[in-house]
Amino acid sequence: MDPKLGRTTLKEWVAIESDSVQPVPRFRQELFRMMAVAADTLQRLGAHVTSVDMGSQQLPDGQSLPIPPVILAELGNDPTKGTVCFYGHLDVQPADQGNGWLTDPYVLTEVDGKLYGRGATDNKGPVLAWINAVSAFRALEQDLPVNIKFIIEGMEEAGSVALEELVEKEKNRFFSGVDYIVISDNLWISQRKPAITYGTRGNSYFMVEVKCRDQDFHSGTFGGILHEPMADLVALLGSLVDSSGHILVPGIYDEVAPLTEEEINTYKAIHLDLEEYRNSSRVEKFLFDTKEEILMHLWRYPSLSIHGIEGAFDEPGAKTVIPGQVIGKFSIRLVPHMNVSVVEKQVTRHLEDVFSKRNSSNKMVVSMTLGLHPWIANINDTQYLAAKRAIRTVFGTEPDMIRDGSTIPIAKMFQEIVHKSVVLIPLGAVDDGEHSQNEKINRWNYIEGTKLFAAFFLEMAQLH
Numbered sequence: 001m002d003p004k005l006g007r008t009t010l011k012e013w014v015a016i017e018s019d020s021v022q023p024v025p026r027f028r029q030e031l032f033r034m035m036a037v038a039a040d041t042l043q044r045l046g047a048h049v050t051s052v053d054m055g056s057q058q059l060p061d062g063q064s065l066p067i068p069p070v071i072l073a074e075l076g077n078d079p080t081k082g083t084v085c086f087y088g089h090l091d092v093q094p095a096d097q098g099n100g101w102l103t104d105p106y107v108l109t110e111v112d113g114k115l116y117g118r119g120a121t122d123n124k125g126p127v128l129a130w131i132n133a134v135s136a137f138r139a140l141e142q143d144l145p146v147n148i149k150f151i152i153e154g155m156e157e158a159g160s161v162a163l164e165e166l167v168e169k170e171k172n173r174f175f176s177g178v179d180y181i182v183i184s185d186n187l188w189i190s191q192r193k194p195a196i197t198y199g200t201r202g203n204s205y206f207m208v209e210v211k212c213r214d215q216d217f218h219s220g221t222f223g224g225i226l227h228e229p230m231a232d233l234v235a236l237l238g239s240l241v242d243s244s245g246h247i248l249v250p251g252i253y254d255e256v257a258p259l260t261e262e263e264i265n266t267y268k269a270i271h272l273d274l275e276e277y278r279n280s281s282r283v284e285k286f287l288f289d290t291k292e293e294i295l296m297h298l299w300r301y302p303s304l305s306i307h308g309i310e311g312a313f314d315e316p317g318a319k320t321v322i323p324g325q326v327i328g329k330f331s332i333r334l335v336p337h338m339n340v341s342v343v344e345k346q347v348t349r350h351l352e353d354v355f356s357k358r359n360s361s362n363k364m365v366v367s368m369t370l371g372l373h374p375w376i377a378n379i380n381d382t383q384y385l386a387a388k389r390a391i392r393t394v395f396g397t398e399p400d401m402i403r404d405g406s407t408i409p410i411a412k413m414f415q416e417i418v419h420k421s422v423v424l425i426p427l428g429a430v431d432d433g434e435h436s437q438n439e440k441i442n443r444w445n446y447i448e449g450t451k452l453f454a455a456f457f458l459e460m461a462q463l464h
């Protein structure tokens with residue numbers, strides 16, 4: 001670490017095992033350490049830093065764990081300048097070297113220009129790139145072209161626990177002077193071409209429980225005389241989506257935004273080598289054959305995925321059990337202008353309808369455990385123009401204007417609560433492997449990404 005500039009390296013950050021997904025005291029300690037290191041880095045840069053106590057988290061097993069603080073930091077408060085707020089997270093997904101990693105996930109390791117390590121791209125690298133960009137102005141003894149704020153959390157991978165309440169609370173204080181919000185927590189759609197993201201899908205996560213009793217049965221003793229919970233559940237799950245990916249819940253497509261010719265042209269403009277995409281994903285055939293259809297079904301149409309069955313026998317071997325109670329888990333990715341509570345009603349009504357036709361004596365309970373709204377931005381907002389110009393300067397090309405099929409709940413929260421324009425400026429390449437084994441960020445992306453953020457500050461200052 002450079003004591004004067006507060007410069008920290010990605011290697012130091014990756015070495016901190018800030019896993020927020022596994023709720024165990026050791027990782028929580030690491031998360032607290034991570035947030036303390038980040039707060040210290042920002043302080044050394046000259047930022048005014050507040051580490052907000054987020055209280056504790058009640059787990060389903062009765063255990064309580066402390067939530068790492070959220071960092072709110074401010075650099076500059078010149079009223080003649082625009083204020084850009086950067087959101088990032090420093091927690092990571094679990095990583096276990098025994099589980100397919102070729103290097104130690106917590107030791108940043110360079111191989112052929114690729115920096116491997118958990119959190120390298122999601123999201124420690126991009127947070128540090130933003131800090132490095134600020135630090136570059138400091139090193140050159142130049143005034144920052146814009147006022148900068150940071151909101152950095154440590155629980156994103158666990159669902160951003162308690163963050164919405166904090167954003168609500170800080171709406172008229174920390175966020176009052178903010179003009180624009182930048183998030184860099186997703187990927188390009190290509191290996192080399194930069195992108196700007198203007199929309200994400202939402203997600204409604206469902207659990208459907210089918211219960212006969214709270215104990216399993218022997219299938220020799222009871223098989224043939226029971227309404228088996230698993231058979232009910234498989235029928236319920238099988239009623240949700242057909243083999244072409246079309247969702248069978250009545251009314252689910254009613255509110256989906258109509259497709260315009262202009263929108264189709266935006267998909268045509270994106271360069272996506274389908275063959276390369278298919279090969280790198282190691283998938284023999286997708287549901288759709290054209291680039292436009294693939295992009296539309298990832299970004300602007302809903303999809304339904306079945307994730308798992310709790311209580312099912314899933315071990316190797318041939319146990320002759322009839323599970324007494326099972327819980328099916330599935331989710332629907334939502335798109336503009338679908339509504340979370342309408343979807344909840346449609347899904348519940350559909351499952352009740354299918355279940356009632358089975359005349360089963362089991363009990364079925366449907367619950368929506370997560371309702372995250374889709375987000376879409378106005379790409380004519382100033383910061384989109386600034387990001388495009390900065391990309392032209394640093395990369396010498398026009399960006400792909402993309403949406404993301406996954407969900408970044410904080411984007412919609414900022415839009416709804418803070419009422420500020422949000423842009424996603426990803427730095428990582430399509431093959432960075434967020435959440436997967438051997439996550440990496442390319443050295444080139446990390447360095448050019450830092451330059452991109454610095455160029456973005458300058459463009460924002462001109463356009464504000």
Ligand SMILES: NCCCC(=O)N[C@@H](Cc1c[nH]cn1)C(=O)O
Pocket residue numbers: 185186187203205370372404405406407408409434
């Ligand atoms: N490329 C950004 C990925 C962010 C991400 O993985 N978000 C999760 C959030 C979520 C949605 N439902 C439950 N968690 C995602 O699965 O989209």
Ligand SMILES: [Zn+2]
Pocket residue numbers: 089122123156185
């Ligand atoms: Zn992330």
Ligand SMILES: [Zn+2]
Pocket residue numbers: 093122157434435
């Ligand atoms: Zn993630």
